[in-house]
């Protein structure tokens with residue numbers, strides 16, 4: 001059994017209660033920093049632990065915290081990003097259902113590190129169950145003295161609320177989320193100013209993903225070296241909640257050491273592929289990452305290794321496709337998602353995606369022409385000119401389809417039909 | 427259907443207490459929708475009035491979000507996930523089955539006002555794909571048989587409430 005850190009209290013059918021969380025050492029990290037550590041020291045610890053954001057962009061948390069100026073005005077905000085709308089991703093839901101106080105304590109620690117006054121958990125409507133759990137448990141934490149005007153008698157004040165979204169993928173993007181939180185149309189904002197200087201309501205704001213925040217109590221309790229030692233690959237740190245779905249026998253969430261091989265995740269944890277299926281490709285970290293092929297089957301799944309291979313770990317939502325699945329059809333599905341969810345703010349994305357979708361659909365339906373491939377390539381490049389990171393994300397599956405599965409795309413064109421017999425998958 | 431006075435009083439009070447009333451706009455729209463089923467033009471103007479925001483801006487927000495309905499919907503809104511993992515798990519066949527059983531196309535509402543069928547992006551339950559959400563409840567993994575059972579259970583639940 002590999003070390004279970006974030007899932008150490010996970011139970012099959014219910015949450016970990018406040019009493020159970022405390023019995024396992026919960027909230028001791030909070031009292032420790034309140035009595036023995038200054039905010040700067042905590043920032044340094046997080047930096048030394050090499051904690052990279054788990055929401056998709058893998059930005060070093062310590063470095064982000066350091067950009068909140070010492071004399072930055074108040075109120076300062078901490079936003080917990082629980083939007084989790086990246087297709088294939090469901091770890092934040094599982095983390096909240098498993099151990100809500102781990103997140104609450106993580107938020108308290110992050111808040112302490114930047115002197116935040118208020119925390120907001122931004123959550124998608126599909127997770128209403130998780131939202132209710134959090135509201136109830138935040139109330140209990142407040143009663144226990146962990147939240148409020150004078151936390152554990154330390155004089156430190158911090159409180160948090162749950163903010164419900166109306167449901168739209170772009171709201172997961174940190175700056176769009178600020179607009180959503182302010183009750184505005186949620187299009188992204190272009191920095192500068194960066195949110196850590198002028199974010200929510202124009203005040204300093206740090207946004208972190210649920211899983212990133214959940215790591216904090218453990219880093220405080222066990223130290224930066226311990227956190228780094230959890231990873232299998234050098235330079236990486238921590239465990240990772242890998243989510244695996246698609247053509248595997250046991251889809252689900254698995255907490256494994258960062259850097260574990262893809263083949264092991266599929267075979268040892270996800271129960272391998274269904275009988276009669278063989279591995280063809282996967283998206284390693286959600287819909288906005290690039291397809292990986294058989295050549296990557298043994299790759300070590302950490303942020304740097306994937307980056308060096310020209311890929312992105314994203315949210316570590318591994319979606320597995322077998323040899324019977326048409327990847328042109330799969331990409332039609334992915335681009336449909338992006339075209340629908342585009343916030344519409346900028347032209348390359350709003351106009352480009354429906355255009356790409358139209359061409360891809362023609363190819364899938366056997367009406368493609370050789371020149372369409374060049375058109376798709378140049379449209380994929382245009383997406384990089386868009387206003388926010390949504391569109392480059394959308395380009396990833398498309399560009400990697402053309403790069404790795406160009407033969408499959410061409411077969412549609414030359415045979416004038418889908419070699420897999422149409423787009424319906426089973 | 428009109429907005430109950432109690433709801434209005436409750437929200438006006440919450441709005442007054444908020445440092446930033448605007449941040450409540452989605453909550454207000456969802457609360458109104460919870461009472462009257464969807465956000466009609468009257469509700470839109472009402473929300474704009476409570477929050478002191480231009481109705482056009484409220485419209486901009488109401489039409490932006492997937493779970494705010496600007497048109498009448500059935501008592502049960504079926505959000506069938508059509509993202510990639512559910513597609514891989516047989517979305518097309520399930521959609522066809524539902525359309526046939528309900529006698530409606532995607533986006534339609536049954537004549538008895540019971541069901542609306544809408545596609546939705548990945549609902550974060552890919553481990554239970556193919557999946558759907560009906561009035562906040564998640565169902566999955568779905569087959570044609572489980573779909574039939576769920577529909578008839580909801581029909582029974584609806585007629586029980588009528589009695």
Ligand SMILES: Cc1cc2nc3c(=O)[nH]c(=O)nc-3n(C[C@H](O)[C@H](O)[C@H](O)COP(=O)(O)O)c2cc1C
Pocket residue numbers: 052053054055056057058059081082083084085086169170171172173174175207208209210212213388389390393
């Ligand atoms: C289109 C788009 C959608 C995103 N959705 C999410 C999301 O649902 N959850 C999340 O934590 N981060 C999401 N992100 C990343 C956030 O912008 C941000 O980097 C992250 O929340 C920061 O937290 P972290 O550093 O702890 O990962 C998204 C980014 C983009 C461009």
Ligand code: SF4
Pocket residue numbers: 170187188341342343344345346347349350386387388389390391
């Ligand atoms: S890239 Fe797409 S999602 Fe991002 S601002 Fe432009 S239209 Fe909106």
Ligand code: FES
Pocket residue numbers: 087088089507508509510511512513547548549550551552553555556557
């Ligand atoms: S793809 Fe359907 S729930 Fe994720």
